[in-house]
Amino acid sequence: MSTLNKDQSEYWNGEVGQRWAAYHQALDTAFAPFTEALFARAALKRGQRVLDIGCGAGDTALIAARQVGSGGHVTGADLSEPLLAVGRDRAAREAPSAAPIAWLRADAQDHAFDGRFDHALSRFGVMFFEDSAAAFANIRRSLADGGRLSFLCWRSLAENAWVTVPRDAVLPLLPEVEPPQPGAPGPFRFAAPDTLLPILEAAGFHGIECEPVDRVMRVGETIEAAADFVATRGPVARLLREREPALQETALKIIRQLFVERFGDGPVDLGAACWLVTART
Ligand SMILES: C[S@@+](CC[C@H](N)C(=O)[O-])C[C@H]1O[C@@H](n2cnc3c(N)ncnc32)[C@H](O)[C@@H]1O
Numbered sequence: 001m002s003t004l005n006k007d008q009s010e011y012w013n014g015e016v017g018q019r020w021a022a023y024h025q026a027l028d029t030a031f032a033p034f035t036e037a038l039f040a041r042a043a044l045k046r047g048q049r050v051l052d053i054g055c056g057a058g059d060t061a062l063i064a065a066r067q068v069g070s071g072g073h074v075t076g077a078d079l080s081e082p083l084l085a086v087g088r089d090r091a092a093r094e095a096p097s098a099a100p101i102a103w104l105r106a107d108a109q110d111h112a113f114d115g116r117f118d119h120a121l122s123r124f125g126v127m128f129f130e131d132s133a134a135a136f137a138n139i140r141r142s143l144a145d146g147g148r149l150s151f152l153c154w155r156s157l158a159e160n161a162w163v164t165v166p167r168d169a170v171l172p173l174l175p176e177v178e179p180p181q182p183g184a185p186g187p188f189r190f191a192a193p194d195t196l197l198p199i200l201e202a203a204g205f206h207g208i209e210c211e212p213v214d215r216v217m218r219v220g221e222t223i224e225a226a227a228d229f230v231a232t233r234g235p236v237a238r239l240l241r242e243r244e245p246a247l248q249e250t251a252l253k254i255i256r257q258l259f260v261e262r263f264g265d266g267p268v269d270l271g272a273a274c275w276l277v278t279a280r281t
């Protein structure tokens with residue numbers, strides 16, 4: 001596999017990837033309203049060949065496989081072996097009417113995909129490329145004539161209460177060690193469409209549309225589940241990582257307390273905002 005995205009590969013194959021693999025169900029639940037919006041716009045057809053970019057633990061690859069049916073084909077590409085392993089395992093339990101899925105450990109930035117896809121899609125898997133221009137050009141090359149691209153990426157941090165509410169509560173205790181740099185790989189890489197549009201145009205995409213999608217995210221059914229969610233995945237987890245255990249425990253207490261004040265026994269529902277980006281070849 002290519003070593004272009006070495007840092008991301010280490011990140012998604014290390015502790016973070018293991019954690020996402022272990023907790024994939026809670027993530028799939030939290031992302032469900034966005035997943036629905038993605039597939040409603042993608043409108044996949046029976047028999048299509050689909051590429052899922054940064055497929056993670058496979059939720060969207062599995063949905064695509066059901067939608068295109070046994071005459072279609074899905075490739076789930078990801079850097080992370082622990083996440084692909086979850087996808088493989090889940091696919092083994094799918095009904096025979098779903099399309100076969102090839103689980104591919106590959107860097108979507110430069111992998112020479114075998115075959116041309118009718119549709120490339122992604123749920124939050126395209127913001128981590130070292131060289132986004134090269135990556136989207138590669139994805140464009142993987143598409144057949146008339147092929148389509150549909151993906152979700154986060155809007156700004158400020159518009160995502162599921163991050164800012166717990167983050168603002170613990171920032172005084174855990175200031176950012178390394179604030180994310182604009183343009184660097186990360187969840188909010190394409191928060192501003194004017195950073196994304198020229199990249200997609202240069203890659204050869206047409207009819208590019210960025211539709212804002214605002215949904216309520218179920219962060220957890222209970223206070224404990226919600227605190228666990230924010231402490232183990234996403235930007236708050238990043239603040240907590242590699243801190244003294246006592247400091248982590250204090251931060252968690254603050255988050256739990258805040259959630260109890262706002263949500264009683266739960267569930268914890270907070271606002272989330274992303275772009276649903278669509279384009280064609
Ligand atoms: C935020 S997670 C989303 C996972 C999955 N799409 C989901 O919604 O559950 C980002 C995923 O992108 C993958 N990824 C990051 N950079 C990648 C690259 N260059 N090529 C392929 N996958 C990549 C990561 O390994 C990770 O699984």
